[in-house]
Amino acid sequence: MLKKASFLIISATFWLTSCTNDPVNDLSDLESQVYITNRDKTADFKTFKTFSITDSVIVVQDERSTTALTSLDKDLLTRIITNMQNLGYTYVAADKKPDVGLSAARVTNTYVNIASTPYSSYWGGYYGGYGYGYPSYYAYQTSESYWSISMLDLKNADTVNKKLNVIWDAQIRGSGLGNTGYIDEMVDSIFGQSNYLKIK
Amino acid sequence: MKKYIIIALLFAGIIPAYAQEPAPKLYTLPSPFERYTHYQVTARYTGAIPLGSFSSNYIDKTSFENYSIALEWVLQNSFSIGGELGYSFFNKRIPRAIYPTTDGSDISAVQTRTLTQYPIQVFGNYRFLGNNSAIQPYVQVSAGASILDYTLYYGSLADQKRKVRPTYGIGLGSKFLFKKDGNFGADIRVKYEATPFDYEYVDKGVSSLNASIGLFYRWW
Numbered sequence: 001m002l003k004k005a006s007f008l009i010i011s012a013t014f015w016l017t018s019c020t021n022d023p024v025n026d027l028s029d030l031e032s033q034v035y036i037t038n039r040d041k042t043a044d045f046k047t048f049k050t051f052s053i054t055d056s057v058i059v060v061q062d063e064r065s066t067t068a069l070t071s072l073d074k075d076l077l078t079r080i081i082t083n084m085q086n087l088g089y090t091y092v093a094a095d096k097k098p099d100v101g102l103s104a105a106r107v108t109n110t111y112v113n114i115a116s117t118p119y120s121s122y123w124g125g126y127y128g129g130y131g132y133g134y135p136s137y138y139a140y141q142t143s144e145s146y147w148s149i150s151m152l153d154l155k156n157a158d159t160v161n162k163k164l165n166v167i168w169d170a171q172i173r174g175s176g177l178g179n180t181g182y183i184d185e186m187v188d189s190i191f192g193q194s195n196y197l198k199i200k
Numbered sequence: 201m202k203k204y205i206i207i208a209l210l211f212a213g214i215i216p217a218y219a220q221e222p223a224p225k226l227y228t229l230p231s232p233f234e235r236y237t238h239y240q241v242t243a244r245y246t247g248a249i250p251l252g253s254f255s256s257n258y259i260d261k262t263s264f265e266n267y268s269i270a271l272e273w274v275l276q277n278s279f280s281i282g283g284e285l286g287y288s289f290f291n292k293r294i295p296r297a298i299y300p301t302t303d304g305s306d307i308s309a310v311q312t313r314t315l316t317q318y319p320i321q322v323f324g325n326y327r328f329l330g331n332n333s334a335i336q337p338y339v340q341v342s343a344g345a346s347i348l349d350y351t352l353y354y355g356s357l358a359d360q361k362r363k364v365r366p367t368y369g370i371g372l373g374s375k376f377l378f379k380k381d382g383n384f385g386a387d388i389r390v391k392y393e394a395t396p397f398d399y400e401y402v403d404k405g406v407s408s409l410n411a412s413i414g415l416f417y418r419w420w
Contacts, residue, residue: 023291023314024353031296031310034355038305174355193298193308 029176035189036171039196040153043167046199048155051089052098053077058105068106072180076104079187080149087191088200099155100167108145147172149190168197231381233274234332236420240272240280242387244414248288251392253404258292259313265289266410272325274418280325284342288408290315299354309354315406317395318347319367336375343368346395350402361399369393375416387414 024032057073059066080102081091092098151168158165170190176182191197232238246266250259266289272282294311301307321344328337346367351360371391378384394407 023351024312024356027310027312027356032356033309034357035308036305037308038303041304173357189308193306 027175029174029179030182030185033172033174033176033182033186033189035186035193036173037190037194038169039194040165040167043153043165045167045197048099048153048199049090050092050096050098051084051100051102051151052092052094052096053080053084053102054104055094058103060105060107065105072178072183073104073106075180075183076147076187079184080104083187083191087198097154099153101152101154101164103150103152105148105150106145107148145177147177147186149187168194170194231332232420233381233418234330237276238274238331238418238420240274240282240416240418242270242272242414242416244268244270244387244389244412246286246288246410246412248290248408248410250290251407251409254315254402254406254408257403258401259290259315261290261292263288263290263408266412268319268412270323270414272323274331276331278327278331280327280331280338282323282325283344284319284321284323286317286319286321288317288319288410290408307354309357312353313401314349314351314353315402316349316351317367317406319393319395320344320346321367321369323369332377332381334377334380336377338373338375340371340373340389340391341369342371342391342393348395348397348406350397350399352400359400363397363399365395365397367393367395369410371410383418385416385418387416388412389414 054067054077056067056069057076059068084102085091089100094101147170149170149172150166152164153167154164156165157163172186172190177186229235244267246268248263248266249255250261250263266287268284268286270282270284272280274280291312291314294313296308296310299307299309299311321342323340323342325338325340329335344367346365347362348365349360349362351358353359369391371389373387373389373391376386376388378386389410389412391410391412392407393410394405396405398404
């Protein structure tokens with residue numbers, strides 16, 4: 001009798017365990033996307049007037065980084081420019097001493113800590129070998145692909161430590177990140193939730 | 201010929217004698233379910249209403265994804281004891297919103313809040329009527345442990361916490377036999393269940409009011 005009872009309990013365990021489901025498999029690509037923004041609380045964005053942006057997108061994979069400019073990348077950079085202009089910033093060429101510099105990266109490796117990511121030296125190059133200074137709170141761990149967009153303070157470069165501070169950072173994660181149809185909504189969203197960037 | 205007469209006489213004697221004997225009263229004996237301790241297995245389907253801070257802070261939506269199976273030892277007195285293994289799943293979808301975090305970042309996402317529980321409990325029932333009555337109301341107390349899975353999805357990213365926590369409950373129900381002395385019946389139960397748990401949105405445990413309908417089979 002006891003054996004019979006034990007069998008019932010064991011079968012029930014298997015039956016119940018198999019009930020586990022995926023509660024987010026009904027989300028659309030856009031619904032699955034997560035927009036994370038952060039900023040340097042000490043930065044006063046009203047003191048900035050001009051901006052520029054990298055001429056290509058940084059592709060980070062397995063601790064190596066290269067640059068690329070696909071039509072998807074172009075769409076992303078263009079939309080960033082549009083949003084910055086809408087916030088009141090003036091777009092200038094990179095060699096015209098912009099107050100802030102923006103860069104975008106496609107990160108596709110696993111378990112990357114943003115703070116230690118070997119980012120392109122694009123903006124550092126203009127400043128004679130400056131590195132990027134990410135406050136510790138920018139460090140996110142991930143095991144998936146995502147877009148990362150950063151804003152650097154070029155106006156107040158740390159000349160002693162040769163460091164450019166990241167004053168705003170955004171990540172776009174989820175599904176459909178390579179779909180050109182979603183670029184506008186993705187980029188508009190990260191700027192839309194960062195009202196403090198507005199200078200007009 | 202003599203043989204036939206003897207046989208005929210035999211029948212003539214036996215048959216009337218047999219007809220006159222009162223039929224054995226088999227059913228005057230109590231049912232084996234009354235005479236012996238016996239076993240009962242019950243499968244339940246449950247609707248669960250979240251209560252307290254679990255409802256106000258995390259998920260307030262009634263769940264209809266709850267099942268359990270119980271094995272019970274029905275004693276000759278008014279008590280029975282047993283074990284119950286369950287599965288319950290609460291979830292709630294919240295449209296896109298911005299969530300500020302303690303590290304200063306803002307997260308914009310569609311939230312899918314879930315809580316899954318696998319409670320394993322021992323229980324004791326006290327019956328108000330006999331264990332072979334057509335209707336058998338009872339009260340139940342139970343205690344055990346739950347494998348608890350708190351998974352809060354931001355879009356497709358998950359914040360998950362798994363823990364084994366104590367679980368307890370108190371309930372009121374009734375069994376209904378489908379036929380007298382039968383093996384099968386229905387079970388209706390209303391039960392309060394609680395599991396202490398503290399993580400993010402759920403800071404004062406998981407509690408719910410569970411209404412279940414079940415089918416049981418009993419044997420001895």
